[in-house]
Amino acid sequence: MTKSRSRRRSGKSRTVSAPRRGWWRWMLLLGLLLLAVMGAYAAWLDHTVRSQFEGKRWSVPATVYARALELHQGQRLTRRQLELELEALGYSQGADTRQPGTWRASGSGIELSSRPFTHWDGHEPSQRLHLTFADGRINMLRRLDGSAVSLARLDPAVIGHIYPGHREDRLLVRLEDVPPTLIAGLVVVEDRAFFQHAGISPSAIARAAAANLRAGRVVQGGSTITQQLVKNFYLSSDRTFWRKGNEAIMALLLEARYDKEDILETYLNEVYLAQDGDRAIHGFGLASQHFFGTELARLSLEQQALLIALVRGPSFYHPRRHEQRALARRNLVLDLMSEQGVISRDAARVASSRPLGLRPARTGPRASYPAFMDLVQRHLLRDYQREDLQTEGLRIFTTFAPSVQHATEAAIQERLRDQPVDVEAAAVIVDVDSGEVMALVGGRNPRYAGFNRALDARRPVGSLIKPAVYLAALDQPARYGLGSLLEDVPLTVTDERGRPWEPRNFDRTFRGQVSLVDALAYSYNIPTIRLGQEIGLSTVGRTVERLGAPTPRTLYPSYLIGTGELTPLQVAQVYQTLASGGYRSPLRAVREVTGQDGTPLSRYSLAVDRVFDPASVQLVNLALVEATRRGTGRDIYRYLPSGLTMAGKTGTTDETRDSWFAGFGADRLGVVWLGRDDNAPTGFTGSSGALPIWGVAMAAIEPAPYADVLAPELEWVWIDGESGARSAEGCEGARRLAYRVDAAPEEWTACGQRVAQREEGGGLGGWIRGLWR
Amino acid sequence: MSARRNEWIRGALSLALAVLLVAGCAAPGTYGDPTERGRDVPATQQPDKAAEPELSAPPAVVALLEQAEEASAAGEHDRAAALLERALRIDPRNAVLWHNLAVVRYRQGEYAQADSMAQRSLQHLSGRSDLQKRNWQLIAVSRELAGDTAGAAQARERLSTFGAASGQ
Incomplete structure (x- = not known):
């Protein structure tokens, strides 16, 4: 509408006016248009300045x-x-x-x-x-x-x-926490007229131009602190005429909108001062920590002067790499400060004579732990937005134990050194009583942030599942004890495709009958399948779930010997519940989260769920101790002192595709997996592949031994290995096994009965209770 | 279970447990001395002193226990829990620590956790002691408040074996 009307009007004027007057009108229109465009542009710059300055100024990584x-x-x-x-x-x-x-x-x-x-x-x-x-x-x-x-x-x-995309880091400071001498010194060196000018300083530009002309090259910049801030804050670093123009306009806008204190505080937090590996150190707060290991308010005069000196060229004046250069520039800053009356001449002289006062340099590069960091982020993403983690400067306190991680990584590297490159590994070390993850390795190269096998490799667990089968049985003390006899004779069951399946033991022999404790300690398949079928697959499934791991929707007998798939972390959860005696604590990687100023935000507290009778669990654990003393896990004592009692279980899957070991003492639990990403065989069994890694790691971790002090509900009794009947110390074939009080077998061997009757006169034998039951 | 009954139990128990936690922390290294114990258990019904287990703790644990007590008294349950968790990392088989953490959880209204942790405390105790009884009291009330009437009854049954002063 407006457009067409104006066109009509201008058309009319053309017919009545002289060409000269028309030219003027055109010029006026063009001028107005230009003004409108400039106005819009200024408004846009103003918006940019304001939105950035008032919104979240920086993203501070956690x-x-x-x-x-x-x-x-x-x-x-x-x-x-x-x-x-x-x-x-x-x-x-x-x-x-x-x-x-x-x-x-x-x-x-x-x-x-x-x-x-x-x-x-x-x-x-x-x-x-x-x-x-x-x-x-x-x-x-x-x-x-x-x-x-x-x-x-x-x-x-x-x-x-x-980090978000870019790797800037800073530690925000408030103006009142910055030493006044540092502020005054900064102003003296970088922008003497800061508190007077309106954003740009013509006199500074003139002075710089004159100096540059004299030198024949750029030796001095005429930028004010405001302009420097604008440059860092809003603009790319290319040196174009456009950018210079924008910089000036935005500096004026910034000064018009905000007071000097705001601008200065922002500058102090924004300015780039150092590089630490792939991390850019921004702001005086973090630079103070980086170079001196202390907070800004505690810096000495010469330390303040060094930071001011770095503004002009963080890498040119790098105090470690170019010590003399940095020292000279620092002393120049001190001279300028005394010249302008910020500090006394004496103070400047004393400060100039001091060394740089840097904190000792880190020894060696900072290691990275991508697998554990991955776990931390997944944990936190349940409660935090990803953006908040990257930008809010959160402080995240984890459960990570550097020395334990080191031991685990070193063990994997040592044992895989001579293996083909595609043999992969994963490991989890957990604190038994709290469920805290102390170390996590996601692959044989622990620095590589790729596929995190500890969390994402879902693999068949093999015999690692068996303790769940035996726990389901031993939780029914009226039916099963460690000495109960299980059948080990050929067996045919129906597999998932409805076909007959004849499971075999690993050594392909049949033993007729074996005790329950041996069936687990030596990891026999056939007695385990029989036992699982007796108790019921669904009971075993529920047991696994209570231990803390998911189960497949449909269970087949093959599940009893480990066709179910779990990740190493899930296996660690199952074994944590066992190791702590039936108290499941959800595995945790984070203890607390605070804001950058230390305000507590969230705490992930210790949680404990009593999911099994501790006595039942202890019976299983004692069988797992038997496994490391005599059974499939006995090779751990090639790496550990023989007196260190540990409970552990090996796991091997079809054609050695997966090699597992899970084991624990009183305070540490470790789970190790070995295999190939394409699921090809490795040639490793649980005891030849994963076990040595576990053993080497644990030897360095030095765990506390498994405490085989019996729960109050349990007692030691003598059992005849052959018949499973009650026996006595000294009788042939008798072995000491833990039983629930009042749940020991009622049948006696002849020798056992004789010894018990002889003892009747002296101490009270446990058998009396048996007779009176 | 009626809401009024719930109220009643909560009121009665929060009082009793306030004493419990303080007693648990008061004597460095041991769980309550006889004078502390006398406060909420009539002297005639005190368990045999000979059966009281000696629960000595390292000084590091005692220091944290004391700080936890201060935090708890100030109503800072999160801080108290954090301090007790630190102590448990040092001494994970300390029945007093588990008991006190159970009390903190109880005060935070986390009855299932209070129940589990009190049982964990019991696991590290042998014989018959005052601390065992207190754990059963805590379990009984926690279950009651969590709506587990049958479980609470079982805990009361255990409690009754400690004599008439069963905290009800």
Whole structure:
């Protein structure tokens, strides 16, 4: 409408006006149009400036921490393990331990100076500690001044960040937390007229131009702090005329809209100051931590001056790589500061004479743990948006134990060194009582962030399923005990396609009858299938589910010897329930999440579900101890001291496609899988493939032995291996097995009865209870 | 179970348990000294002292127990739980720690967890002790509040073997 009317009008004017007047009208129109376009453009820039400045200014990646190592006297920790933990923390080994984050060998022990850290539940100050070790434990823990320490907590190692696309990191600071000398110094060096100008500084531009002209090249920039901020904040880094123009307009807009303090604070947090591997260090807050290991407010004058010096060229003045250059520039900054009256001449002189004051450099590159980080993210994505993890600067406190991870990775690397490249592995190490995942390896190259086999490789578990079958049986004490006899004779069952199937034992022999404990310890297939069928497949299925793993919709007899598929992590859940005596704790990788300022956001607390009678579970576990003493898992003692009681189970699938081992002591549980991604055979059985990896890892982890103290509901009785009847110590073929009180077999061997009657006069034999039942 | 009865039990038990937790934490290294115990159990019905297990804990655990007690007294249940979990990582077979964590869970209204953790505490106790009785009290009430009347009755039955002062 408007358009057509104006056209008509202009058309009319053309007919009455002289050509000269028409030209003017055109010019006016063009001018108006140009103004409108510029206005729109300015409005758009203004919108850009405002939306970015007022909205979320930065995306701060989440920081992921390992568990904080707690030190106390008597703790199971070897010197080697502590050294690995310190390495992961980036503590540096030196001649003394005056600075936090350093350690040194001291006799047979270790002396260290811990870094202060604000944990989820309180602040831990820096402490200088002295530790000595004996028998795999800390046998002395004191402060360096000799005073006693009951419990010391180290700062947790940073094990990764959850980044969005770009890898910028920062630690936000508020203006009031920045030392005034740092602010004044920054203004003196970068933009003297900052508190006066309106965004751009013509005098600074003129001065810079003159200097550049004199030098014949660009030696000085005329950019104000506001312009620098605009450049970093909104614009690409190409040096075009357009960009310069935009920069100036946006700087003016920014100044018009916001006060100097806002702009300065934003600048302090935005400016790029260093590179740490693939992570860009932005802002003075993180730079202070990065270079000096302390917060901004605690920096000395010369440290402040160094950070100011870095603004002009973070890599050119890199204080580690170009120490002299950085020192010269820092002293120049100090001179400028005293010239302009920010600091006194004396203060500048004293500060200039000081060294750079950097914190000790990390020893070695920071390792990455993609498999564990994957688990952490999956855990958190149940409660957090991915974007929040990448941008909110969350602090995530995990259950990761660096020394345990190191042991597990090293074991896999050692055992697979001479294997074809496509033989893959996965491993999970769990704290038995809490269900906390301490270490996770997703493939033979633990640095490679690809297919995470620990979480995603669903494979047939083979004989690892058998403890569930035996638990279902032993949970019916009236019917089954460890000494019960099971048939081991040829058997024909119907398979999933309705055809007859004749399962075999691994060694293809039949033993006639075997005791229940041996059937599990030696992993015989036929007695297991018979037992499972007696109890009922659905009961076994329910048992597996209560232990914490999913089951297939339809169960076939072959399920009883391990055709069901589980991931290593799911297997770990099943064995966690067994290892803790029937108390299932959902496996966890995260303990707490806080905001960047330490505000608690969420806590993933210990949860415990009593899913089985602890006595029933202990009977299964005792059979698994038998498996490592005499049965299929006995090779673990090629790697572990023979006195270290452990419970464990091997698993092998058809034609050695999968090799498994799961085993535990009192405090640590490990699950190892070995196989090929294309499911081709490896030639490894559970005991020749996964078991050695488990053994090598556990030898370094130094777990506590499985405690075979009987539950109050259980007692030791003597059972005749041949007949399964009650026997007595000293009788031929008698073995000591745990039984529920009052549930031992009623039949006696002749020898057993004789011995029991002889003892009647003296101590009270357990058999009396049997007679009176 | 009527809502009024529920209210009643909650009121009575929160009082009794407030004493429980404090007693559990009060004596460093052991679970309550006789004077503490006397507070909520009539002297005539106290279990045989000889049967009381010696529950000694490392100083690190005692320090955390004390902090947990402070947090719990201040109503900071999450913090109390976190401190007790730290202590359990040091001493996972400590019946007092499991019991106190069960009490914290109870106060947070997580009755199933309180039940499981009290049982876990029982698992690490042998003989007959005051702590065993307290665990059964906690189990009985937690089940009651979770609506498991049959389970609560079973726990009461166990409780009755400890004598008349069964906390009801």
